[in-house]
Amino acid sequence: MTSIIIVGAGLAGASAAWRLAQRGHDVTVLERTSPANEFGSSHGSARIFRYAYPEPFYVDLVVKSSRGWSELATAHGSELVTPTGAVDYGNARDPERLAEVLAVAGVAHELLTADAARMRWDFAFDTSVLWQPGAGVIDAERSVGAMIAQAQLHGARVLGDQPVTRVQKTTAGYRVLTATGEAFEAEQVVVAAGGWLPDLLGELALPNAFVQAFPALEVRQEQAYHFPYRDAQLAWPTFIHKTDQIQVYGLPGGRDAEMRGQKVAEFNGGKRIPSAAAHDQIIDPTNRRRVVDYVERYLPGLVPEPYAETTCLFTNTPNEDFVIDRVEGITVLSPCSGHGAKFAPLIGELAAALVAGEEVPSRFRPGLLAAR
Secondary structure, X not given: OOEEEEEOOOHHHHHHHHHHHHOOOEEEEEOOOOOOXXXXXXXXXXXXXXXXXXXXXXXXXXXXXXXXXXXXXXXXXXXXXEEOOEEEEOOOOOHHHHXXXXXXXXXXXXXXXXXXXXXXXXXXXXXXXXXXXXXXXXXHHHHHHHHHHHHHHOOOEEEOOOOEEEEEEOOOOEEEEEOOXXXXXXXXXXXXOHHHHHHHHHHOOOOHHHHHXXXXXXXXXXXXXXXXXXXXXXXXXXXXXXXXXXXXEEEEOHHHHOOOEEEEEEOOOOEEEOOHHHOOOOOOHXXXXXXXXXXXXXXXXXXXXXXXXXXXXXXXXOOOOOEEEEXXXXXXXXXXXXXXXHHHHHHHHHHHHHHOOOOOOHXXXXXXXXXX
């Protein structure tokens, strides 16, 4: 049994704790405040679960992850992904290509004309539309709680209010230091710090070559707005709409929106910040106006006046791939890039595989690729 410290208790860290404890490891989670807190990327009740990607690699990973969500729901005793279906459209989204990839993967879908889609949903569709009936909405906060609970059932300890400041190498493994002045010892460390990673990367006792090979991280303070439905009796899907001018996504807002509105946001429309430490939770009025204008033009089924709004963090790599990599006894998870939530159960599996010296997709391992 290996002793492991996990830094961070968002979706990635909680999943790693669950999967590693499930394998019998001695797991301690150190969270800077509390799991799925409002200053990170995993708070709230609404994240998109979808299958549509333009390349088979990610579609296959979603299929694998869906099995993990089913396993977690069974263990938790209730569903964590609410079925809603999803629509993808726009000239920069290429619904036809998405349909081809889903067909090869055997994922249920339907390619509709804009007119046929308008008969089903009150959207101003401007291209053909990909419909995915198996998509839905992830309750991120409850999912973190469910994974933490499973980890604890397998003996994991979860400690809040422990902001990690440094990792030191020792003869027996690693010493993890926190801002409270405490020190924790373990044989291995898993870092799932999300938007705090830019501040931590140089303090993790990582080899210089690994740090140099690490992709540049861009942290964005994203903004989302909840718009009320004109007809609350209609069932709305999640959506992704990409044009040459704007990229927007939306989903039923869940508990965050009192179950009465659609959460709508511009993808990567928020300001760049150095790290999560600069997250001020202030809404940019220019972005709000842009999203309201979008709703007025493309979503006639919504009242174009937001009744609630929020911020969250996207931590992006240049190509939007994840980082799930290990060097010596340190595993680094930064699976964000704005699309990591749906893969949460699988990310924990991949982290556990790395800790055990097993293979994971090489495209997630910049350190490995740099060494070739």
